[in-house]
Amino acid sequence: MTTGERDVRQVLGERVRPLLEGAAGGPDLEALAAMARQLRGRLVQMSHKAGTAHLASSLSCIDILVAAYWAVLDIDPERPADPARDRLILSKGHAATALYAALAYRGFFSTDILDSYAVAGSALAEHPSPGCAPSVEAATGSLGHGLPLGLGMAFAARLQRTLNRVYVVLSDGECNEGSVWEAALFAPAHALDRLVAVIDYNKWQATGRSEEVMALRPLKEKWAAFGWSAHEIDGHDLGALVRTMRKVPDGSGKPVAIIAHTVKGKGISFMEDDNDWHYRAPDADQVVAAFEELGLR
């Protein structure tokens, strides 16, 4: 599809056709939920095998990524470098396993490659390095970098008239960084309404409750006060995620902030809201227990 054809589609108001389209024309929520369960299982395996941290942070943003990659973004695994593609930047780069698994299962590369995660000499490190895999849009890991990068991409999209959207997934702890708020001030001044900040608001950062470390609340009001079109949703409600993330631009002329309330460690009961799992990796028994709970084998 050429950029011109895309423009016409945009003008007609036709949105991107999701991969997992249900019978009624909306997203197939059952299929999305099944994919989210599968990815969660894979993350548990990856963390166990590699002995790496940040499993709980990865689990908390899985539904956001599943909604985005399977039902929102206009992307094509056959053409990962298409200039007109929608972008998703995982600014919370410590959730790299979630990104790698989502991209692999979405068809950007073989799921077998996930086995090389964190293996010495492999491209898939604990934080995504530049160009480490198709459709990894940015090297992240130090927090507070994704939103400015996304701003630059959104500005380029306007100048190049590609009309694509740029989604940046941030963590709540990341909102401690001043650069996030520099970007938050800048984007509305230029009405970059195809830029979306999705905040994976799991209420924890590495060593404490995010609210106790920095006064984040009221987060939605903060983004709204900065001039963003701010929405507050359940970050594990796939229907709400798809609806809110699809409605971009939303007609307000403002960039969109989605405060997605999530649970750290979501999906595995013994990890949920337990911040020890920011650093712990599951042992073999815990992997079995997690798989049972996810209905996987």
Add this chain to the structure above:
Amino acid sequence: MRNTFAREMTVLGSEHDGLVLLSGDIGNRLFDDYKRHFPMRFLNCGVAEANMMGMAAGMAQSGLRPVVYTINAFITTRCFEQIRLDVCYQNVPVVIVGVGAGLSYAALGGTHHSCEDIGILRLLPNLTVICPGDATEVQLALRASLHHDGPVYIRLGKKGEPRVHKTPPEFTIGKGIRVRAGDEVCLLSTGNMLPVAVDAAAELERRGISAEVVSMHTVKPLDEDLLAESFWRFSAVVTVEEHAARGGLGGSVAEWLADRPPQRARLCRMGTGDMFLHQAGGQDYARRYFGLTSANVAASAMRLHSLTAGRRHRVFV
């Protein structure tokens, strides 16, 4: 240098469709001409350097050619991590232009001095570090940077420096420019100290010593061929820069030297010291404070020359 940069941006705007100028809320009226021609390709990014640098990297990732401009001290140390990660780690072609090299803004106080930027930036993989010696070199460096496939840092002085090159020299990134030929001592200058080095060479000539002057506009990558030749041909090599000698061009040359067998020439590094300058006073005063005068450069070269000129030249293989 500053006004030449602004003029050249307007020229280059027509040559590069993807050229975008990002300014950190400085240069009031400086870019009026550029803005008139390319209103969509100018962004005042406010006083938010981290966001500005990250945005530039994002633009470059999408195929634009961003040029980021603000005061030297702020476009380097303030957003160092964005330069390191967004620009250099991702290796995207952002041109970073700082105005107010070294002591150019001495009168504004220590917050506006910039004597560490070469040192920290030359450590970054993928980054090219260019310190043009005069306005002509600014023009050539900017042009070359936009054809370079990778990030570049350009360190400008301020406005109104004397023009050293009467006609445009051949300019290649990573290759020093011989400004004046000589055969006894060699003055390697980087950036806005070039006119001082030229004056020092004239002073040396009056005292009967023939001095070569080279504009080492590129500190990284270092012109190793030129260094090899210089340390073989001359009795003394003096590096001259408005930057801390440790870590700057002087530091670079000293590192190069340390990895080699003893050379004929000895090295003297002229630069600012390991201290902040707490006093008021303009650039000339600040240069005198740090001994960065043509008389001092000439005296250092003479001292070194007298120590080494009598030594028999040995060839090491």
